Every structure is written in C-alpha cells, then in structure tokens.
Amino acid sequence: MQLSVLLLAGALMSALAAGIVHVQVTEHQRMELAWVCDDHMHALRKGLVDTVGAVELLAEVLGSRSSLDQEWFRRLAASVRQRHPGLVGLAWLPQQGPQDLLADGALAAALAPQDARLGSGTLSALAQSALSSRSTRLDVHPGDMEALLVGVPVPRQGPGGDWGGTLIGLLGFQALSRAAIGLLEPRGIDLLLEDPGASPEAGRIGLYVSRLGSDAARAETRRREAADRHRETFRLADRGLRLSCTPTSHYRSAAGFSGAPWLLLTGGLALTLVMAGLVWSLVAQVRERQRMEQALRASEQRLRVVFSQSPDIMMTVNERGRIMMVNRPWPKAPEESAIGRNSAKILPKGLRKWYRQALARVFASGSSDRFQYSATDSSCWQVRIVPLRNAGAVDAAMVIATDVTEHQLLEAQAIRSARLATLGVLAASVAHEINNPNNAIQFNATVLKRSFDDLVPLLRRRAADDGGFLVGGMPIAEAIDGLPAMLASVLRNSQRIQGIVASLEQMARHDPGEYAASVDLTQVLRSAYSLVQHQVQRCTDHCELLLPPVLPTLRGNPQQLEQVFINLLLNALQALPKRAATVRITADVVADGGVVRIAVIDQGCGIDDADLAKIFDPFYTTRIEEGGTGLGLSICRRIVQNHGGTIEIASERGIGTEVSVRLPVAGPVSVPGPPDAGPP
Helix, strand or coil: CCHHHHHHHHHHHHHHHHHHHHHHHHHHHHHHHHHHHHHHHHHHHHHHHHHHHHHHHHHHHCCCCCCCCHHHHHHHHHHHHHHHCEEEEEEEEEEECCHHHHHEHHHHHHCCCCCCCHHHHHHHHHHHHHHHHHEEEECCCCCCEEEEEEEEEECCCCCCCCCCEEEEEEHHHHHHHHHHHHHCCCCEEEEEEEEECCCCCCCCEEEEECCCCCCCCHHHHHHHHCCCCCEEEEEEEEEEEEEEEEEEECCCCCCCCCHHHHHHHCCCHHHHHHHHHHHHHHCCCCCCCHHHHHHHHHHHHHHHHHCCCCEEEEEEEECCCCCEEEEECCCCCCCCCCCCEEEHHCCCCCHHHHHHHHHHHHHHCCEEEEEEECCCCCEEEEEEEEEECCCEEEEEEEEEECCCCCHHHHHHHHHHHHHHHHHHHHHHHHHHHHHHHHHHHHHHHHHHHHHHHHHHHHHHHHHHHHCCCEECCCEHHHHHHHHHHHHHHHHHHHHHHHHHHHHHHHHHCCCCCCCCCCHHHHHHHHHHHCCHHHHHHHCCCCCEEEEEECCEEEEEEEEHHHHHHHHHHHHHHHHCCCCEEEEEEEEEEEEECEEEEEEEEECCCCCCHHHHHCCCCCCCCCCCCCCCCHHHHHHHHHHHHHHCCCCEEEECCEEEEEEEEEEEEEECCHHHHHCEECCC
C-alpha cells in the first residue's frame, strides 16, 4: 500500500513538474518573441525617425543658402541618400510654384511623364500644408509605391525671415526596412506599418516580409487573426503610425531543451521528487501553522488594544459579581488590580444598589439592562449590562459604563436654548405691542409740551388780570412751573421704554452661531446693563457701569457676549446680602497684550474654596432651591473660549467676588483714557 502511494505520488509529482517546466518554456518562448518583435520594431522605427531627421537636417542646410542650382542639389541629395538608404528621393519645391521644382532619385522618376505615378499636385498639397503649419508634415502615398512623403518647410534667408519653400523626401518602405532590419539575425518575423487614422484600405503603408520566407498572400489575414502579434504606436512628424509584428511559420526560437518535460518523467528522479514533495508538504504545514498562530496573536493584540483604549469602562463579571476582566478602573477607585474582586465594591456607593439589582435581573431574564447615575462630582454615567451566553446559558455579563456628562450638558443646553428662543419670540411680540402706544405717548407728549409753551404767556396774563385760579387742582403759578417738568418726565420715561424695547428686540434676534461679526463692546455692555435694570433696582442702590470713552472693536458674536455679561451681572446681584452693597462693571485695555479686560465686581457673600474649584462644572449649582441649573457659568466659559478669551474668578468669603473676562481685540490697540462713571 505504501509503495503504491509512493509510486502514485511520484507519478503525480513528475507530471506536475513536467507541466511546470512546459509552462515555463512556453512563457520563455513568449517573452523571447516579445523581445524579438521589440528589436525589429525598434530598428524599423529608428530607421524611419532617423530618415525624417535627415530630411529636416537637409532642410536646415537649404535654409542657410541664398540660392540653389540643380547640380548642387543633386550632389547633396545623392550624398544624403547614400547615408540613408531608406530615403529614395528628394525634391525642392519653391513657394513660387512647381515650375522651379528640383527632384532627385525616385522622386525624379516618379514625376517623369513616362512614369507619372506621383503628380506635382500631390507635392504642392503637401508643401502648402507644411508651409501653413510651419512644421514637418507626413503624407501616405496611395497605390503600390509603399512610400511616405515628408514635407519640411524651409525659411528664406533675409531680414524678413519669410518662408522660401518646402523640401520633400520620399521614404521607400521596402528599402528602409531592409536597411534597418538587415543587421538583425533573421528570425521569421513579418512587420506591417499602418496609418490608424486612415481607412482600412488606405491605411496600409508597407509590409516587411521575413527573409526566411512568408506567405505574402495570407500575410494580412494572419496579421489580423494572430493571437501572438505585438503592436506599437509611435509618432512620425504630424502622423501617428502603428507597427504590427507577427511570427511566421518559419519563426526560429532560441529556446533550447524543449524536451525537458519528458525527461522529468524518467525513472531515476521519481523517488527524489517524491521525497522532495513529502518534505515540501511537511514544511508547508509547519509554516501554515505558524501563520495561523501569528494571526491569532495579532487578532488578540488588536482586540486587547481596542478593549484597553475604549473610552468606556468595560468589565466582565460572573453571576456573583466577581470581575474576570476589566480594561481600566473606575474613576477614584483603588489602584490595585480589580481582577477577582467584587465588582460592586469598586463602584461609587450610590451606584452599588442599582448595580446589584440590574445584574440580578440580567442573569435571571437573560436580557440586557441599563440605567443612569449622577456622581457627586457632577458627572453623569450610563451603565449597560449585557448577558454573555455559552452554549445557550448566561454564564457571564459585560458591564459597560459610559460617561454621558457632555451629552447631558448638550441636551440641557439645547432645552434651555429652545426655551430662550420661545422667550425671545414672546419678548419680540411684546416689544412690538409696547412700541405702538409708546410712540403715541412720545408724539402726544411732544405736542402737549409745545402747546403748553405757547399757552404759558396767556396763562400768565390771565393770572395777572383775574388773580390766582386753579388748573387741574393746582394753583396757576405751580402749574406754570410744574407742568413742563411733568411733560419732560413723560418724554424721558417714554424714551427709556423705547431703549428697553430695543434691547429686548436685539436679544430676541436670531443667533446664527458665527464668530466673525464686528462687536461694539461698549454697546454690548450697555445693552446688558439696561436689560438687568429691574434686578438692579430690586437688589442694590449702588450699581455702576464704568467704561472708558472708547473701547476697541472685537471679532465674535455680540448676542452670545451679551448673554455672558447678563449672566455675570445677575450672579453678582443675586449674591448681594443687602441693598447697600455695591456692584461695579469696569472695562479697560491691557497695554501689552492687545486684550480687553472686563471685570464684574460685587460686595456679595463670596464663594467657598470648595465650591470655587467646581464652579465651572456642568450642572453644579448652590442655588437649587432658587431654580439654578448649574449651566450658566459653564456656558459662559465655553462662549468666552470660543471667542479666544479666558474667564477667571477670584473670591473671598464675606468680602465679595471679582469675575474677569479677557477677550482679544480685532485690530491695533490704543490704551483709552480714564473711565466714564456716568450712567449708561
């Protein structure tokens, strides 16, 4: 049995080796044919290019002469044709016309009356094409000449630099191909030169037939049907030509040892091949095993990297809650290894009860569970527990804890933005309704003031004639002095209403969220101060807005900056313990940094150090009973950072708080003068 296996394996391996050698020999023959074709096509292409180059060089020689004669032209043409056998004829056609044409070689014979295979009209058309484009032109001669006509424009000597005529060369394909390929060893190769741009009948330029013999009658059919033909396209003058190379039945291959596949089937090598095959099979199995082990290790490493670098906290626990695997410890958990410990013990105390209940539900029901938890540091976590099944039974669970603080912040901010948008729409509507009666009040008060000014002289004469009388329950003397002040007060308060309405409309305007607008910081601060006047009057008798005469322009979002300063002013006012406490808003330019510093200073109750460290944390607030959300300062800091600035808070318990906002200016900075302490 073993001998039969060895013999069968030896026969199969021998046949396989013979097939491989046969394929290699065939491939070598194909590559050899490609090399032979490349050599022949390169030689023919080089002959064509060199011959056209000789015509162009001769055109430069003719262009350097002031006059031409027949004898000199024939001697020069004969010399050039002797060096380039493929150039079978030359002709000089002046620009004046074919009557002064000089021809040599085959061109002279082709233009002779007894031959007339090439008319002067063909040369004239080629000459005109070359002269009009001032570049070398190529024409395929129809008929049985198998030739190419090359026209090269020749400039005339003289200051005008005009064109004197055209030098025309006749390239004979057979002579040129024999001269170009004659130095190569005959291998049984046919070459066909075609013009791809012409019709199939007129596109054939010439056929080179192998010196070893070829069936010329079937050459065209064989060229089109041969699967092993090689083609090459190149450019000659203004034409793109194509060379096709096809082996004939007389093709000679240099590949030797073509009987090698059969020699491999001989008996002496059978046992060696069998042993080599067995060894190769053993080595292949070992390598495949090593590859699989490396792939397994790489897969484990990738899984370990994904597991350890995940932004979530992931751990695998058993039914008793013991940790079997964990990627990183819970924040503020002990540093020692958590493997084997009770997973509930490393969690925050407020989370342990929810965790134990959810873990029990997962193992009991076999379905996943989730819950959310808010830690004492204002962070929010979403905990998911997913069952892990083995053979249909739940034997472990994957606990995934995700920090969703940022998501909760964005969600709360979106809700607040929606509420503010609703309030903005309502404020805009109320402002519009207030504007109408307020405009009537301003107009009527102005008319009444002018009318009363006109009535004052009449009232004074009436009082002088009739003595004192009452107007609106007041003596006439008091009415003359008091009514103008009352009307001025009505106008002043109406204008104040108009300013408050304008600030409400500005605040209710849609915020596109862009930071490229030009910001008038003075206007932003005055608008914010105006909008909190009601709170100012409720909380303090001393609130000052101290601004310099000129503040530099900022680049950013004026509505968002106004929101920041309104929030800071409200926080300062709400921190005041009594009406005698003071709130001051100042603004100045830092001389050496191109930065505007805005400070909100209050004499409030101050902030504890423990609260000061967490005051910018989202959802952190000490005024939950008053409706605080803990988002105000967090949003303020984000807005200031989006403007490229910073916000800092310095506070002392019982003394007060100073909030400093630094914002970069948009252009060159000049330090302004002393602040204006007047009311906004």
